[in-house]
Amino acid sequence: MEEVERLKELTKSLHWHNYLYYVKNKPEISDYDFDILLKELESLEAKYPQYASKNSPTKRVGGDITRKFEVVNHNYPMLSLANTYSKDELEAFIERCEKGLGKSPEYICELKYDGVAISLRYKNGELEKAITRGDGTKGEDITNNVKTVRAIPLSISGDYPDEFEVRGEIFMPLDAFQRLNESRLEAGEDTFANPRNTCAGTLKMQDSKIVAERELDSYVYGFLSDKQGFIATQFEAYEKLNNWGFKVPQKHDNKVLVTDKPQEIFDFINYWDKNRGQLPFEIDGIVIKVNRFSDQEELGYTSKTPKWAVAFKYKAEEISTELLDVIYQVGRTGAITPVAILDPVSLSGTTVKRASLHNADQIEKLDLHKGDYVFVEKGGEIIPKVTKVDIEKRKGRNLEKINFISQCPACNAELKRVEGEAQHFCDNSLNCSPQVAGKLIHFISRKAMDVEGIGAESIEQFIHAGLIKLPSDLYTLEFSDLIKLERWGEKSVENALEGIEKSKEIPFQRVVFALGIRFVGETVAKRLVKHFGDIDNLISASRETLEAVPDIGPRIAESLRNYFDNPLHIEEINRLRSFGLKFQVEESEKKLENAVFEGLNMVVSGTFTSFDRNELKALIERHGGVIKSGVTSKVNVLVAGENMGPSKRQKAEGLGVEIWTEQQFLERLDRRD
Template sequence: MSSTAIKDTMDALVNELNQHTYNYYVLAMPTIADYEFDQKLAELNRMELAHPEYADPDSPTQKVGGDITKNFTTVKHRWPMMSLGNTYNEQDLRDFDERITKALGSNFEYVCELKFDGLSISLTYENSRLVRAVTRGDGTKGDDVTANVKTISNIPHKLKSAEAPELFEIRGEIFMHKAAFNRLNIEREELGEITYANPRNFASGTIKMQDPKEVAKRPLDAFFYSLNTEKEYFKTHYESLQELKKWGFHISQDTKLCNDIESVLEFIHYWEKRRYELGYDIDGIVIKVNSFNQQQELGFTAKSPRWAISYKYKAEEVETVLNSVSYQVGRTGAVTPVANLVPILLAGTTVKRATLHNANEIQRLDLHIGDRVAVEKGGEIIPKIIRVNFSARQPGALPVIYPQNCPECGTELIRKEGEVAFYCPNDEGCGPQIVGKIQHFISRKAMNIDGLGDETIVAFYQKGLVKHISDLYTLKDHQDELKTMERFGEKSITNMLKGIELSKQMPFEKVLFGLGIRYVGETVARKLAIATGNIDTLMGLNAEQLTAIDEIGQRIAESILEYFGDPAHIQQIELLRTHGLQFVAEDVAVILESDKLTGKTFVISGVFEQHSREELKQLIEKHGGKILSSISAKLNYLLAGDNMGPSKLEKAQKLNIPFLTVEELLKLLK
């Protein structure tokens, strides 16, 4: 290979790997498997050693983690968060053991720990209190996410033990349990939002959210595995873990002391078979020399300790045959392709189907019916096709073509600019959408109607008893017909009708959420109800007025306008109103703390580091101020945060509206 070709290859690898690193650490949306990334990184490292004159100072071989997101304060780590050397084979572990034995002799122990697949975090405690939580970042500095981390229930804010050092850092991994991941991803899918590929991405995306109140709604967990202090408090790593447990930290029970490399390999093989039985994801095993004195003796390379290594499991994959592709229509009309496979055993379960996500994925894989495909579970909860064995493709195999029309009702599918999913717009005439919409309406987080379940709604739809949400409130007129249905006795019917009647008392925000407007989740529905007070005001708002409401972006505003622009939806709302449902928000009395802002009007816009917009709204109202939804000449102040919309900024400047920071607002209140 010529010098030019070598340099071009190295530059291309640097650019590709830096992009993958950004996708993984900053966007929390990786586009490459860990094993593939590590192989490319190893290739680049070999080329840099052979041709140091072409090495790029921005090479990912010189970095530990990813870049810093711009949404949080950057904090320098007191002790760098170094990465570990990775291996996927036993011989590398034996070579590692040989190096350790050569340096220390035979008198040492290893500690074997599960390698959790989550987000690395460093917590600082001073005088037994949590004062700071920082992400790995680039290894030397990371993002301050203290407010978000404090919402995780098993992370102590104050330690149980008085024996803890005055100042220390503890390192760990934030993760999400598989059951919680499944539940939350289903909710995202129902709202038409992009689902996360695995729990690690979901946990990482959650920790990077701006509003700690939203973070608190997502059940995160954390394991801790490393203590950093100014002076030595313990002789061994294993001893420090036992003490950390007494201080109140969540320490994995599945940690083992090993006297030799054979015991280490036995531990690795044990968990390779049983890792899928855990309620959370692991992607390997971490092996550390136990003695702190021996760790110091072994020292560090530029980016990793010489006394530790991680053995990573390859994601389990199996080859099978693609029989067909079917298409599922969700409640919001999104059409999801699903691969139907010749059944295989994968990661302890029989797999017959695999997600294909969207039309782009079908095109990327170049799928044909009858293809031999590699299916992976790995960190994915739902199996997915990762590649096609093109050499085994049969002559004349038909390509998989994403449909142009809804597979259920035949309506032409549409895809909006900037979205990956095609969806069916016929929400009032497409069977799965109708059923899904009614199932959503009766769900616990919406109208919470006792005596009704998903299967019952399907049966009612098939029998022609319900075709719209409003039909639930006319079921009392069909009791004779209900009695002829299987599993519907008089008591069941009475309970169901009672539940339907009681649902009329549910507050406006629940009704609004129950309508199933695309992108209007539980939180958004609550904010809309508070901001507008009633359905008529909400229906009368334009795009600018909607986006002036806390957390309502352009996409949500467009969806709301589109929903209320459909006469069929307005008809349903009027029918529900005649049945007695609540379309006016309950008045919440504001107890005034002072009258310092009486007669003053405010618009709140942008992102605020220490406060949510709802908190600022409440603060202003408690002191007599009034919140407006849009900028006009009547406005007294614009409370401005970061990333404010350019149109609002321009309009406020034209009208000479005074700008306030949060600090200036607090000064007014003093």
């Protein structure tokens, strides 16, 4: 009866992994390992059906219900997909479909976007509710958060039915994920592990303003309506959805394929296996569906999956190599990050020499020894990560266990770790050289004071020459100081001094960001400045006052108080102020406060009911958008009025430019703070 024990044990452990994955968004095993365990349970249940639980993970979709949102019943069950990693099993799927239908049907192949499933209900052309998959029968109402996803239309136009449902995937594009992690690093926060879990966690946040900043994207892949009859195939549904303003895969860049030849399915899989690295988002496989709705109905469903579709999943690329050493980096805020130094090895087309280890707990969990062979995997991150040790290869070798350091590698100060935080810290900030340099480099960086004419190397050089130690020292530099330095000529010295002088014009919110206070990234700086208006108000704000500001939680409030309670920091601020840096909001800035269209290149075309075209353009510019004259690949949004030429629309669609109706434009405008 050992096998029955195993069956029970697997059932329990898969429930647990589902919980970690769907509710906590912190899986402890890889998807591949999960899928292997699930297959094992499936075969044991086939052998001992009397012991299979009614709620077995093989029969139910893994639930994401957190009870933080209202729970809503689905109008149509929201199922999972059968999956396979093997081409033989895919052949078997094709055979099953042919046998079931008594003919060779048409198939449609699509990307399997690695994000979070969402159900979108539309009523009279308006987005009414957005619901998570939940347990398949009921999910959570996260409408407010979903409304911030630009690719999802809030209202649509065209020949749509009164009521219908769209199913799709919301995901975090790779560049948004990297930007988010960079800004978290800048703010001294832990980075996120991968785009999928970050997206899932984001969609379950209580504050939709933060969700809006996370730049989520979406593709839709399903259409459901009681009046489905007027659409016959999955692909026709895509054409309709496209016309109504949804983002669907396009044939011209091979993101979707309709075929009745199995060979072309395999070609499609191979093509994307080779080329998926070029996509701006992560996929974990290809979904193959029977294209015709009537054929789908004929094939039917199990309790967990449709029988007319299957996911062919790619195995995450991983490779084993020797761990040569672990080094420790000291960040600007004093955070210590361990980095694995690896015997160089080629992975997904790049040579990998280093991998991130995150923190002491991670090293402990992996049980790393110097000289171990470790598996490295490339996810959405900039540098790959170590996933596990190849224990087999440790056998018979006497390796030394890696213990996290207790002193700062740069200044020898005793490291500290705050209760409940993952990172170790060196708090000798004024005398620890990587921190001194890191703070200065952050101060001059583009998003902060944007000092032209000097870069990270110059900062290191100035520090080395004893010219600077604090940001305020930059404003005391003179021609005679710099001209003495190696590699500096008259012209470059003048440029540097001019750059420093010009930085005095940088607006207050970026000065606050430039100070490099822990957890105060660009967004937080913006909020603080908007709320307090000048530095004195901010300095004197109590913890309670700080926490009352939107988006400022206890952790940020505490960090701000710690910073301002240090007299050395106040002295530095006063010094910067005496050099003429901006420590209050300018009148002219107040007008630009609501920069909802910041970072968007926009084209306006056609005629509008609420304003004339020039008014509209001025409105966009006042809210941070940039007006372009023609539709090119650099354009993000086309605001389409009445009577816009069809060729412009076609061009925009071809380039994947978002198209907003006047109504949609007004809604975005209203979504400002």
